[in-house]
Amino acid sequence: MSLADRHTTALVRQIATQDMIELVHPFAEWQTFGALSRRSYAADAVTVTQLAVDCAREIEHPCCEATALNNLSQILPDCGRVDEAVEAASKSLDISRTRGDRMRQATALTSLGASLQRAERFEDAVKAHMESLTLGREPGDQDCIGKALMGLADTTRAGTSFRSGASRR
DSSP states (O other): OOHHHHHHHHHHHHHHHOTTHHHHHHHHHHHHHHHHHHTTOHHHHHHHHHHHHHHHHHTTOHHHHHHHHHHHHHHGGGGTOHHHHHHHHHHHHHHHHHHTOHHHHHHHHHHHHHHHHHTTOHHHHHHHHHHHHHHHHTTTOHHHHHHHHHHHHHHHHHHHHHHHHHHTO
């Protein structure tokens, strides 16, 4: 393990054991989530991101909770926890819908679609991506539209590959 990897892992463990997580969570969670997921430390990334979810709940900040749940749904499949990823994305979507946050809903739907794809629930994944696309088109958010289209294309490709592999059995 490189010095940078050891430093990042030590930082995550330090953050995870400090009571001050609520003070540093937005920056630390985002930075460590990205660094850990890029370095394939999925279990550590899950730990840090779950701490961010817990912190957001403790301080009663639903927007942060929805964002942290969304991040959690993106890393859980790398730990083989696909059903939990679907659940986390669904909770993020529920929070966003309750708050009427259309763009956060679109983001959660894209993550839900990706999680459903990993769970080989392709029809549900396509529905999630289509709903995300609809929400993104309302304000003309090109980033959201692009992510929804990419998710839709990826899910369609994966579903086709899955079905053609199953038909050969």
